[in-house]
Amino acid sequence: xxxxxxxxxxxxIPPGTMVTGKWHGKQYQIxxxxxxxxxxxxxxxxxxxxxxxxxxxxxxxxxxxxxxVLNKFSKVRGDSLGPSLYDVDxxxxxxxxxxxxxxxYIRGTPLLECVRVRxxxxxxxxxxxxxxxxxxxxxxxxxxxxxxxxxxxVTGPPLKVRWLDVGxxxxxxxxxxxxxxxxxxxxxxxxxxxxxxxxxxxAVAMIMINLAxxxxxxxxxxxxxxxxxxxxxxxxxxxxxxEIKGALTGAYPSAAAMRADLLNKTNxxxxxxxxxxxxxxxxxxxxxxxxxxxxxxxxLFAYFMYVAIFMM
Amino acid sequence: MSKGHLRQILLITDGCSxxxxxxxxVATLAREQGIVVNVIGVVDDGKSALAGIxxxxxxxxxxxxxxxxxxAKQLKQTVQMVxxxxxxxxxxxxxxxxxxxxxxxxxxxxxxxxEKRGQVMEVVxxxxxxxxxxxxxxxxxxxxxxxxxxxxxxxxxxxxxSLNSRMGSNRFCLYTFPGKRKAADKILTWTPDMSSIHSVFxxxxxxGVTPTGPxxxxxxxxxxxxxxxxxxxxxxxxxxxxxx
Numbered sequence: 001x002x003x004x005x006x007x008x009x010x011x012x013i014p015p016g017t018m019v020t021g022k023w024h025g026k027q028y029q030i031x032x033x034x035x036x037x038x039x040x041x042x043x044x045x046x047x048x049x050x051x052x053x054x055x056x057x058x059x060x061x062x063x064x065x066x067x068x069v070l071n072k073f074s075k076v077r078g079d080s081l082g083p084s085l086y087d088v089d090x091x092x093x094x095x096x097x098x099x100x101x102x103x104x105y106i107r108g109t110p111l112l113e114c115v116r117v118r119x120x121x122x123x124x125x126x127x128x129x130x131x132x133x134x135x136x137x138x139x140x141x142x143x144x145x146x147x148x149x150x151x152x153x154v155t156g157p158p159l160k161v162r163w164l165d166v167g168x169x170x171x172x173x174x175x176x177x178x179x180x181x182x183x184x185x186x187x188x189x190x191x192x193x194x195x196x197x198x199x200x201x202x203a204v205a206m207i208m209i210n211l212a213x214x215x216x217x218x219x220x221x222x223x224x225x226x227x228x229x230x231x232x233x234x235x236x237x238x239x240x241x242x243e244i245k246g247a248l249t250g251a252y253p254s255a256a257a258m259r260a261d262l263l264n265k266t267n268x269x270x271x272x273x274x275x276x277x278x279x280x281x282x283x284x285x286x287x288x289x290x291x292x293x294x295x296x297x298x299x300l301f302a303y304f305m306y307v308a309i310f311m312m
Numbered sequence: 313m314s315k316g317h318l319r320q321i322l323l324i325t326d327g328c329s330x331x332x333x334x335x336x337x338v339a340t341l342a343r344e345q346g347i348v349v350n351v352i353g354v355v356d357d358g359k360s361a362l363a364g365i366x367x368x369x370x371x372x373x374x375x376x377x378x379x380x381x382x383x384a385k386q387l388k389q390t391v392q393m394v395x396x397x398x399x400x401x402x403x404x405x406x407x408x409x410x411x412x413x414x415x416x417x418x419x420x421x422x423x424x425x426x427e428k429r430g431q432v433m434e435v436v437x438x439x440x441x442x443x444x445x446x447x448x449x450x451x452x453x454x455x456x457x458x459x460x461x462x463x464x465x466x467x468x469x470x471x472x473x474s475l476n477s478r479m480g481s482n483r484f485c486l487y488t489f490p491g492k493r494k495a496a497d498k499i500l501t502w503t504p505d506m507s508s509i510h511s512v513f514x515x516x517x518x519x520g521v522t523p524t525g526p527x528x529x530x531x532x533x534x535x536x537x538x539x540x541x542x543x544x545x546x547x548x549x550x551x552x553x554x555x556x
Contacts, residue, residue, distance in 0.1 A: 023425050060422055061400060064433035067426070088426040099426070174441050175477035177396065186473040193477035 011041035011056055019045070019054065019100070021089030028054055028102065044105060052086060053105040056098045063088070063099035066167040070103065072142075073166060081133055082166035106162055108155035115211045120236045123211040124266040126154065127204060128259060129161045134200055135255035138172070143195035145170045146178040147203035149210060170195040182206060182216045188223040191250055198250040201258055205247035212236045224248075240265060318399055318445050319347045321375070321531045322391070324464055325452035326354045328367055329524030332495060335367065338528040339375035347535060349375020349528070350398050352391065354384055354460055371524075376402075384460045388467040392474050395447065396440070403439045407432060442480045446538065448531045450496065453488045454522050465509060472506035485534050487527065495526030502538050 011033075013019075019028040028045040035042050040057035057063045070085040083104040091098045115123050130152070137144060146168030153164050168178035176184075176193040183203040185191040190202065209227070210216060212234055220226045231237045231244050243262045245251075252258040321342060329335050339349045353368040365381060372379030378398045382390045408420045411432075421432050451457075451464055468486075475482045483502045486509060491497035500509060 060429065061404070061433055061436065064426070064429045065437055068430050068434055068437075071430070088430070090426070097422075174479065175474060186470065186477075193474050195477075 011036060013041075013043060013056075019091050021087065021100075022092050022097070023089050024087060026087055026089065026102070028052070030054075045102075047086075047102060049086065051105045052102045053083065054100050054102050056091070056100045058096075058098065060090075060097075060099040063101060067101050069166060069169045070101070073169070081137060082163045082169075106153055106155060106164060108153040108162065111149040111152040111154055111161065111207075112211070112214060114154040114159075116214060120212060122159075123208060123236075124240065124262060126152075126159075126161045127208060128263060128266065130204065130207075131255045131259035131262065133161075133163070134197075134204070135259065137169075138197045138200070138255055141172045143170050143172055143176070143197065144168065144200050144203075145176045145195065146180060146183075147200055147207065148180045148183045149207055150180075152207075172196060182210065188219055188227065190224055190248065197254055198247075198252065201247040201252050201255060202250070204255075204258070205244045208240065208244060209234075209237065318402055318443050319535055320377070320395065320398055320445070320447045321347055321349045321450060321528065322395065322447055323349065323351045323371065323450045323452075323524070323528070323531075324354065324387075324391075325351070325368070325522070325524065326356075326457050326460065327452070327454070327522060329522050331490075331521045331523040331526070333525035333529075335524040335528055336370045336374045338525045338532070339371045342528065342532050343374065343376045345532065345535075347375075347532060348377045348398055348402055350377035350394050351375075351379045352387070352394060353379070353381040354387060354457070354464075355381060356384075367524075371528075384463045387460075387463050388470050391467045391471050395471060395475070399440050399443070399445065400436060403436050403443070407436065441478055444481045444483075445475060445478075446483045446502075446535065447475075447485075448534050449484060449486045450527055450531050451486065451488045452522060452524070454490065455520060468506055468509060476504070483538065485538075487530055487534070489527035489530075490521050490523055491527075494530065495523045496530040498530075498534070502534075502541070 013030050013033075015030055015032055017030045019030065020026070026047065028047045031044040031046060031051070033041060033043050034053060040055055040059075040062070043054045043056070045052055045054045055063070055066075067085065067088050070082065073082050073085075083106055085101060085103050087102040089100060089102075091100055109117075111126065115126070134144060144163070144166070146165070151163060151165045151168075152161050154160065155162050168176070170176050172195055174195050176195055176199060179186070179193065181187040183206045184193070185199055185202040186193045188202075191198070193199070209231065213236075227248055228245060231241055237244065240262070243258060243265060246261065247258055252261075342349050349371060351368045351372040353365060368381060369379045378394050378401065380390050380394055404421060411419050411421065421429055421436075424432065449468060451461075453461065457464075472482070472484065482504055484500070484504070484506050485498070485502045486500035486506075487496040488499055489496035500506070
């Protein structure tokens with residue numbers, strides 16, 4: 001049976017298309033695409049339960065593995081870590097049969113976008129939330145794997161980070177199969193791709209680095225030194241040097257340990273310190289001050305006019 | 313998949329073979345012995361097509377493996393993906409055969425309802441994680457490949473990081489072709505760790521001909537050498553034990 005990898009064939013399902021499951025017969029009407037990856041794509045769709053996210057793939061095995069993960073997730077979930085799974089089925093079309101599953105549609109702002117708008121002072125707060133959920137996941141014997149800003153979304157208010165795509169979640173002790181270079185410990189030559197808590201914590205540190213400047217860069221000749229120097233010299237990251245270093249070098253035994261340190265540090269930096277306050281807010285303040293002066297002048301002027309008129 | 317081993321040849325090339333026997337025939341021969349042949353064709357960043365594209369596909373098809381044409385930049389992800397997918401495919405085909413024994417007809421994993429399919433995939437994933445893997449890597453080092461060799465080296469190192477994070481054991485060996493005297497030269501003998509390839513790629517001589525077929529034959533031979541070696545290891549431990 002010859003098999004060629006599908007050649008990045010774009011999933012193109014026009015809005016309005018009705019998708020009917022071959023096995024369970026549920027119907028979905030496509031609203032719009034939400035995103036696509038190497039082997040599949042996610043669409044927003046109407047269903048009998050309201051809006052859902054549909055994930056399609058050319059590789060049925062891939063969908064089956066992801067569904068297994070999502071199923072286990074829903075069993076261990078106290079409060080929702082990832083999206084809930086609703087339905088698994090096949091869709092038969094003229095172009096072939098595609099496996100898909102329907103899951104909860106999580107509405108929110110992508111993490112990068114959210115921090116860009118609200119300022120870096122929010123980054124440690126979101127990371128604290130993330131670490132709490134990771135700790136729960138690790139205690140259940142799972143490792144997230146492909147942890148990156150694209151897989152995280154901020155819902156609310158009240159603002160809360162949630163996981164979008166848990167397809168890379170791997171049982172503890174196995175090999176991580178899905179990863180993104182910038183956030184991958186193996187790429188930076190700083191450890192294996194074995195699923196263990198420290199693998200996720202490395203990615204958490206890289207997310208912080210990414211959030212500081214919204215920038216990703218390539219590795220140099222001495223990646224460890226490169227990363228640590230970058231953090232030390234960075235105005236926004238330097239206050240968290242110890243925590244980031246701990247996560248990058250695998251020094252933290254658990255997400256809870258990293259969270260405790262980061263919480264201490266964050267309590268000390270927020271509010272009391274303008275190191276992490278954006279310049280933008282300062283210029284905004286200046287503008288506000290100007291506004292007040294102009295308003296005061298106007299009131300004074302009006303008062304003089306009033307007095308002058310009254311005197312006459 | 314005898315005794316829980318998966319055997320693969322990974323051929324990395326950028327063009328058509330022009331010397332010796334037909335590589336498609338040799339790939340067929342490999343498959344007969346339970347060795348899967350995967351082929352990655354590397355194209356230059358400027359060019360869109362590869363002259364030997366058809367041959368790349370034909371060799372993989374004959375060898376029961378996977379083929380992929382990529383630019384040098386994408387090589388790292390591709391090497392990983394192709395090796396993984398070929399493992400899954402081999403395991404699945406074994407399971408499919410079992411399923412056909414039980415269910416009859418042409419029942420395959422894909423014909424099962426999603427719930428059952430999930431259970432089968434769990435077994436496939438489990439096996440992919442724990443099975444022992446032997447990969448003979450065959451790198452084309454003809455003149456046109458020279459600039460791509462650092463990328464190839466990095467991709468192979470990355471592959472060993474990924475595979476060595478699995479629970480199952482791995483063994484790799486590395487051949488380059490054309491060889492100095494033979495069709496292919498052994499650069500690295502069977503080893504669980506590829507980090508030593510740092511030094512080997514620097515001393516390569518790039519030649520003009522591309523004897524893909526004979527090189528594949530060398531790769532097949534490497535597996536019987538490995539089998540012989542592990543049999544000897546066994547014999548050693550046996551005599552030691554009986555000697556006590």
